[in-house]
Amino acid sequence: MVYQNQDYNKVGENGLIDIHNHILPNLDDGSKSIEEAVKVAFIAAEYEIHKIVATPHYMKESFQVESSEVQNKVKEFNKILKKNNIDVEILSGHEIYMTTDLVKKIKSQKILSLNESRYILLEMPMSYIPNNLEQIFYDLRVLGYRPVVAHPERNEEVIKDPNILFNWVKDGIIFQLNAGSLFGIYGNLIKKTAFSLVENYLVQVIASDAHGCKEIEIDWLARARRKLKEICGRYAVQFFTNAEYIINDEEIIYEEPVHIKTKSIWNIFDQLNITDETS
Numbered sequence: 227m228v229y230q231n232q233d234y235n236k237v238g239e240n241g242l243i244d245i246h247n248h249i250l251p252n253l254d255d256g257s258k259s260i261e262e263a264v265k266v267a268f269i270a271a272e273y274e275i276h277k278i279v280a281t282p283h284y285m286k287e288s289f290q291v292e293s294s295e296v297q298n299k300v301k302e303f304n305k306i307l308k309k310n311n312i313d314v315e316i317l318s319g320h321e322i323y324m325t326t327d328l329v330k331k332i333k334s335q336k337i338l339s340l341n342e343s344r345y346i347l348l349e350m351p352m353s354y355i356p357n358n359l360e361q362i363f364y365d366l367r368v369l370g371y372r373p374v375v376a377h378p379e380r381n382e383e384v385i386k387d388p389n390i391l392f393n394w395v396k397d398g399i400i401f402q403l404n405a406g407s408l409f410g411i412y413g414n415l416i417k418k419t420a421f422s423l424v425e426n427y428l429v430q431v432i433a434s435d436a437h438g439c440k441e442i443e444i445d446w447l448a449r450a451r452r453k454l455k456e457i458c459g460r461y462a463v464q465f466f467t468n469a470e471y472i473i474n475d476e477e478i479i480y481e482e483p484v485h486i487k488t489k490s491i492w493n494i495f496d497q498l499n500i501t502d503e504t505s
Contacts, residue, residue: 241276243469244447245340246321246347246376246402246433250299253282254289255437260306262439267307267314269439273448277315279340279473281347284331285323293338296320317341317473321376323349324356329365339371343475345400346371355383355390363399374400374472377435378428379407379420388419388486391428395483400472403429403465405446408453424457427481431468 248256249266257263270278280300283289300318307314319340322328331337332346339346346366350356366373378384378391378401391401406412407420423429432450436443454462461481468478 241274242447242466243277243279243473244270244275244434244436244444245279245319245374245431245469245472246281246404246435247278248280248282248321248435248437249278249316250280250282250296250303253291253296253299256282257438260303263303264306264310264312265439266436266444267312267316268310269444271312271314273444275434275444275447276313277317277473279317279319281319281321281340283323283349284320284337286325288323291320292336293318293320296338319347321347321349324351324359324362326358328362329369332366332369332371340374341473341475343472344370344372345374345472345475347374347376347402349376350378350381352380353382355381363394363397372398372400374402374431376402376433377404377407379403379416379423380412384423385415385419388422388426388428391423392483392485395428395430395480398480400431400468400478401429403432404435405432405450406435406443408450408457409446411446421457422486424454426484426486427461428483430464430478430480431472432465433469 248254249263251257251260251263257266267278280296282291282296284291297318300316304316307316318338320338322337356362363373384390395401403420403423407416410417432447434443434447451462451466454465464479464481471478
């Protein structure tokens with residue numbers, strides 16, 4: 227799995243794609259109304275984002291919007307956007323919280339992949355990595371799915387040791403970075419982790435993870451083009467081309483991951499003394 231040489235300057239010339247967005251109204255903790263959702267799409271269009279995968283949460287004892295309802299909402303919302311001359315297409319998906327019965331629910335077709343592709347968006351707990359994560363990955367791949375794990379840079383175990391992701395990346399698991407993490411909107415530790423994951427090729431695609439009408443969340447996705455080029459040069463192109471490959475159900479681009487060197491004890495002390503920036 228090796229990075230393919232592409233022209234960075236052509237990235238986004240046909241518009242950007244956001245594969246993780248809570249734009250659909252009244253389904254989860256995203257948009258609270260049709261008006262707010264329309265405004266999100268309008269802002270996205272201003273930033274040349276022309277396709278958005280709507281990924282409402284699918285969480286036990288919280289948000290469990292089944293596939294048929296998401297698909298119906300997507301159809302209705304696309305009609306509203308067309309009526310308002312907003313050049314953004316909404317695609318269907320879920321952000322699926324990892325549970326022991328995840329595979330059973332996917333088999334029952336209650337859960338959506340990203341734009342009906344083989345790629346399926348998963349969410350880990352923020353404070354730990356599930357003990358059965360390896361089994362979840364295996365079971366999904368047996369069913370023909372490719373796991374895409376959302377915002378690993380926000381997971382506490384990954385923050386402590388980003389090398390946790392190394393073997394999974396080598397095995398073809400895909401990790402999605404939140405654009406805002408590069409700009410410190412979740413705090414300095416997460417920002418540092420995001421930079422480390424990018425610099426060492428441990429994440430493969432970027433998205434907004436926008437929750438409703440917060441312009442800053444959409445803005446970061448557009449601004450990330452320049453930021454990623456500053457961090458990793460021409461490798462930056464893969465974050466945006468991979469979003470397109472995912473919704474088109476094509477093979478994504480990988481760069482060979484690098485095992486991060488262990489930090490000295492002084493680096494650790496410095497990191498622990500950092501005060502998080504909050505959004």
